[in-house]
Amino acid sequence: MDITSTTPVLAIGVSLVAAILIPLSRRRPNLRETWTILAAVIKFLLVASMAPEVLRGNTLSFSLWTIAPGLSIAFRVDALAEVFGLTASFLWIVTSFYSIGYVRAENEHAQTRYFTFFAVALSATLGAAFSANMLTTFVFYEILTLSTFPLVGHKQTTEALQGARKYLTYLLGTSLTFLMAALVLTYHEAGTLEFGPEGVFGGNVSRTVVTVAFVLFILGVAKAAMMPLHGWLPAAMVAPTPVSALLHAVAVVKTGVFVVVRVVVHLFGIEVLSQAGLGTLLVWYASFTIIVASLIALRQDNLKRRLAYSTVSQLSYIVLGAALLTPSGITGSVLHIAIHAFGKITLFFGAGAIYVATHKTLVSELDGIGRRMPFTMGAFTLATLSMIGVPPLAGLVSKWYLVQGAIEADTWPVLLVLGTSTLLNAGYFLPIVYRAFFVAPTRSAGGREEAGIHEAPVLMVTSLCVTATGVVLLFFAPSIFLDLARLVVGALPGGAG
Amino acid sequence: MNEPQLTPLPLLLVFIPLASAVMTPLLARIHRSLAALTAQVVTAVSFVLACVLLDRVAEVGRVVYWLGNWEPPFGIEYSVDMLNGIVLVLVSFIGVVVSVFARESVASEIDEEKHPFFYAMFLLLFTGSMGIVVTGDIFNLYVFVEISSLSGYTLIAMGRNREALTASYNYLILGTIGATFILLGIGHLYMMTGTLNMADLAKLLPPLYKSRVILTAFALFTVGLSIKLALFPLHVWMPNAYTHAPSAVSSLLAATGTKVAAYVLLRVMFTVFHPNFDLNVIPVTRILLVLASIAILAGSMLAIAQTNLKRMLAYSSVGQIGYIVLGAMLVNRTGMTGALVHIVNHALMKGTLFLAAGAIVYKTGVETVEGLKGMGRKMPVTMAAFTVAALSMVGVPLTVGFVSKWYLALGALDAGMWYLLVVILASSGLNAIYFWRVVDWIYFARPSKELESVPAGEVPWSMLVPTIVTAGLCILLGVQADLPVSLAEQAAGLLVGGAH
Numbered sequence: 001m002d003i004t005s006t007t008p009v010l011a012i013g014v015s016l017v018a019a020i021l022i023p024l025s026r027r028r029p030n031l032r033e034t035w036t037i038l039a040a041v042i043k044f045l046l047v048a049s050m051a052p053e054v055l056r057g058n059t060l061s062f063s064l065w066t067i068a069p070g071l072s073i074a075f076r077v078d079a080l081a082e083v084f085g086l087t088a089s090f091l092w093i094v095t096s097f098y099s100i101g102y103v104r105a106e107n108e109h110a111q112t113r114y115f116t117f118f119a120v121a122l123s124a125t126l127g128a129a130f131s132a133n134m135l136t137t138f139v140f141y142e143i144l145t146l147s148t149f150p151l152v153g154h155k156q157t158t159e160a161l162q163g164a165r166k167y168l169t170y171l172l173g174t175s176l177t178f179l180m181a182a183l184v185l186t187y188h189e190a191g192t193l194e195f196g197p198e199g200v201f202g203g204n205v206s207r208t209v210v211t212v213a214f215v216l217f218i219l220g221v222a223k224a225a226m227m228p229l230h231g232w233l234p235a236a237m238v239a240p241t242p243v244s245a246l247l248h249a250v251a252v253v254k255t256g257v258f259v260v261v262r263v264v265v266h267l268f269g270i271e272v273l274s275q276a277g278l279g280t281l282l283v284w285y286a287s288f289t290i291i292v293a294s295l296i297a298l299r300q301d302n303l304k305r306r307l308a309y310s311t312v313s314q315l316s317y318i319v320l321g322a323a324l325l326t327p328s329g330i331t332g333s334v335l336h337i338a339i340h341a342f343g344k345i346t347l348f349f350g351a352g353a354i355y356v357a358t359h360k361t362l363v364s365e366l367d368g369i370g371r372r373m374p375f376t377m378g379a380f381t382l383a384t385l386s387m388i389g390v391p392p393l394a395g396l397v398s399k400w401y402l403v404q405g406a407i408e409a410d411t412w413p414v415l416l417v418l419g420t421s422t423l424l425n426a427g428y429f430l431p432i433v434y435r436a437f438f439v440a441p442t443r444s445a446g447g448r449e450e451a452g453i454h455e456a457p458v459l460m461v462t463s464l465c466v467t468a469t470g471v472v473l474l475f476f477a478p479s480i481f482l483d484l485a486r487l488v489v490g491a492l493p494g495g496a497g
Numbered sequence: 498m499n500e501p502q503l504t505p506l507p508l509l510l511v512f513i514p515l516a517s518a519v520m521t522p523l524l525a526r527i528h529r530s531l532a533a534l535t536a537q538v539v540t541a542v543s544f545v546l547a548c549v550l551l552d553r554v555a556e557v558g559r560v561v562y563w564l565g566n567w568e569p570p571f572g573i574e575y576s577v578d579m580l581n582g583i584v585l586v587l588v589s590f591i592g593v594v595v596s597v598f599a600r601e602s603v604a605s606e607i608d609e610e611k612h613p614f615f616y617a618m619f620l621l622l623f624t625g626s627m628g629i630v631v632t633g634d635i636f637n638l639y640v641f642v643e644i645s646s647l648s649g650y651t652l653i654a655m656g657r658n659r660e661a662l663t664a665s666y667n668y669l670i671l672g673t674i675g676a677t678f679i680l681l682g683i684g685h686l687y688m689m690t691g692t693l694n695m696a697d698l699a700k701l702l703p704p705l706y707k708s709r710v711i712l713t714a715f716a717l718f719t720v721g722l723s724i725k726l727a728l729f730p731l732h733v734w735m736p737n738a739y740t741h742a743p744s745a746v747s748s749l750l751a752a753t754g755t756k757v758a759a760y761v762l763l764r765v766m767f768t769v770f771h772p773n774f775d776l777n778v779i780p781v782t783r784i785l786l787v788l789a790s791i792a793i794l795a796g797s798m799l800a801i802a803q804t805n806l807k808r809m810l811a812y813s814s815v816g817q818i819g820y821i822v823l824g825a826m827l828v829n830r831t832g833m834t835g836a837l838v839h840i841v842n843h844a845l846m847k848g849t850l851f852l853a854a855g856a857i858v859y860k861t862g863v864e865t866v867e868g869l870k871g872m873g874r875k876m877p878v879t880m881a882a883f884t885v886a887a888l889s890m891v892g893v894p895l896t897v898g899f900v901s902k903w904y905l906a907l908g909a910l911d912a913g914m915w916y917l918l919v920v921i922l923a924s925s926g927l928n929a930i931y932f933w934r935v936v937d938w939i940y941f942a943r944p945s946k947e948l949e950s951v952p953a954g955e956v957p958w959s960m961l962v963p964t965i966v967t968a969g970l971c972i973l974l975g976v977q978a979d980l981p982v983s984l985a986e987q988a989a990g991l992l993v994g995g996a997h
Contacts, residue, residue, distance in 0.1 A: 065976075065977065067900065067975070067976060067979075068903075068979055069982070071903065071978075135894075138894055142894055146888075156941055161937070164941075165937065172891075172929055173926050176922065176925045177923065177926050180892070180902070180922055181906070181922050184903065184907055187907065188907055188911070
């Protein structure tokens with residue numbers, strides 16, 4: 001059943017209100033930060049308040065306005081949207097605390113701008129998550145790109161601005177050309193851009209058109225960071241770490257893969273794609289990215305860059321799951337949106353904590369850091385193990401479903417891809433853990449600071465412990481996300497869940 | 498369709514500015530400030546009248562006025578339907594915006610004793626533009642083309658630098674060639690049909706479509722109007738003219754000048770001649786599609802290479818005119834809707850950009866693109882307006898640029914020409930390059946030494962408000978495009994409703 005409700009709009013709007021209040025309180029940092037926290041909490045509560053209805057199998061929708069005939073801005077919260085919405089809005093609360101700790105410890109400049117655009121970016125993320133049609137998705141996708149540009153280039157050094165420009169070139173360039181073309185083509189052929197379990201194409205559409213439109217969609221969504229359109233993500237690592245954590249492990253990249261999943265499942269529909277053989281094509285494309293990105297990650301010494309390439313690889317898990325076009329594959333894909341978010345944000349939080357406490361950015365500098373930052377590195381280790389898929393951590397759950405999905409789809413080589421990737425994950429994550437805990441710290445010139453515990457500010461450490469706890473909890477109780485993922489599958493034509 | 502309604506409204510749109518233009522130097526003798534005030538009041542009155550007229554047109558379909566009460570085809574007829582109704586509202590609106598902006602801007606750029614003549618010429622340019630649009634008589638149209646062109650040359654020559662004189666002279670030469678082509682075209686048509694009334698011509702021409710004289714006339718019109726329109730490769734007069742003209746003049750010309758020429762092209766090609774003529778008798782739509790595509794790409798690429806801000810905007814216009822022509826030459830309703838909406842939308846975007854450029858010159862004297870580095874701190878409001886318009890040029894959703902591109906792209910697909918999609922969207926990418934570079938500099942680059950010394954602060958309200966209004970419309974009509982789109986669709990129906 002479809003219920004008309006303003007809650008989706010309020011959930012999107014609350015951080016926009018914050019984005020107005022934050023610059024107004026720029027002279028009083030504590031008040032300013034209160035707005036961020038308040039908006040984050042209210043946003044999460046609003047999103048969470050929709051969960052019971054969604055779990056009952058209903059959707060909440062609201063049609064905001066129409067730009068011109070056929071171009072409407074409308075929202076609908078279904079199970080898929082709720083998974084992403086819950087993840088992003090919950091992690092925003094955690095990141096807000098972490099951000100406050102980070103920018104104050106680092107004494108960053110332009111903090112007002114930072115928090116303002118952060119709030120706008122979160123509105124855009126939820127807008128993309130909750131959109132009822134592809135046009136609305138497109139609108140918020142672009143707002144997200146533009147609002148995160150000042151965050152990526154925050155430091156305003158030459159390097160930061162170059163990274164930000166690369167970021168914008170990739171994201172805006174591909175979306176205004178390929179994605180826009182895909183939208184126009186789809187609308188022209190189907191007459192609508194409305195998401196639905198059956199897809200928009202009513203069966204009598206030529207295979208060529210479907211193929212072209214689909215390829216344009218995949219190329220247009222560079223936020224999904226599929227190779228070779230991934231270059232912006234490592235470049236965006238010049239951003240302050242909380243930005244990398246929330247935006248480039250959760251909001252921005254997840255918006256990318258979320259859009260891909262939406263396009264696969266609700267715009268084209270799995271039947272149209274499997275008839276055209278496009279699912280298989282996407283499976284191989286995603287597999288390619290998974291393996292190659294992992295190989296590149298092995299060679300990165302900069303911790304954040306290593307994490308970035310790991311993200312590139314993990315994002316393609318989500319794409320891969322959806323592209324399998326089987327119930328378990330899609331379940332795994334949806335679950336991985338949430339599970340990877342918790343894991344990767346913990347890793348980035350860890351990298352940021354290390355930076356704030358010691359100003360170290362390279363993996364090779366991390367010898368013995370585990371003794372000095374036991375909480376940070378403990379959480380970090382949990383997250384790496386989850387990424388690899390070690391029980392009892394959440395990463396295993398989504399991987400399990402992906403494996404099942406591959407078996408259902410009868411594409412055995414995918415198992416090989418997943419297996420290889422697991423090994424590679426271990427290959428680039430475990431050395432960090434090993435260095436941190438089992439290699440004795442090198443004697444630096446000062447030598448004074450080598451003893452005792454020296455953690456990052458308490459706000460930061462708490463935040464990363466919270467997300468690390470999430471990684472553990474999601475293994476034992478993935479119920480809400482699992483139920484939602486099953487609902488996504490259950491709503492599909494012929495999908496028994 | 499209903500009988501056309503007879504009212505003097507169309508005449509007033511021409512008569513009031515014409516009479517006031519003559520009066521302006523006299524009024525200025527009473528008090529200096531009256532010249533600018535006259536321009537503001539006259540354009541404002543025209544805008545209101547144009548809105549009333551458009552409302553009337555929406556009701557009855559067509560509104561006419563017979564000069565001297567001579568019935569057409571014998572006398573001059575002013576005839577307004579949905580197509581020119583929209584353009585009239587647009588031109589008069591931009592007229593208001595620019596004349597409000599002009600007072601301070603002109604005061605800083607032009608010697609004081611020339612002000613009365615500036616506003617007289619400004620109003621003549623306005624008269625000419627309104628006249629071209631309102632008239633239903635093709636010779637009368639030529640007269641107004643000359644009025645607007647001559648006053649345009651004069652206004653451009655009033656620019657701050659000496660280059661303004663050469664720019665004006667170049668435009669004079671090319672503009673005169675263009676006007677001559679148009680006049681010759683009119684002569685050929687008259688020779689064959691014995692009438693100058695456009696509606697009458699439309700009736701008499703079809704049996705003569707195979708005549709070589711008519712084909713010649715059509716060719717003359719196409720070339721002449723392409724010069725006026727600055728359609729690539731006949732655009733060479735435009736960059737210099739826009740660059741060196743006084744800021745207010747650049748804004749007015751960029752927002753309305755080429756739009757009026759585009760209107761005439763559509764009027765001649767699709768109502769005086771039948772769309773089937775363009776499609777089947779000679780392949781002119783194909784030729785213009787190719788030229789428009791080249792214009793779109795070349796204009797954007799040339800814009801990337803520019804170092805002068807106004808020149809960059811001018812080259813950008815070359816590309817944008819390509820969009821308008823491209824949409825129209827698809828000869829289907831969606832494409833035509835896109836073209837017409839883009840006439841309005843581009844006027845708003847480019848108007849905003851030129852007004853902002855004028856404000857920058859007023860405040861800081863900066864004319865180069867690089868000079869904008871760090872400008873975001875100095876003039877935050879103006880630069881916000883500039884950014885909005887720049888994003889709109891790129892085609893970001895929720896701005897007018899997106900709406901135009903949407904209809905143009907859909908129109909290309911409707912016409913079965915998917916490859917034009919490549920052109921339209923490639924240019925989005927190119928626009929993003931040169932506009933984002935500027936936006937990036939405005940907000941994230943360090944200001945140059947000269948700019949450092951300029952205190953932060955905005956231009957006077959009378960300059961700021963027009964810029965904000967046009968920038969606001971770039972968003973408003975991008976968020977809620979029902980009105981312009983539905984009007985444009987009706988007008989498109991008039992133009993290509995009977996095609997194929």
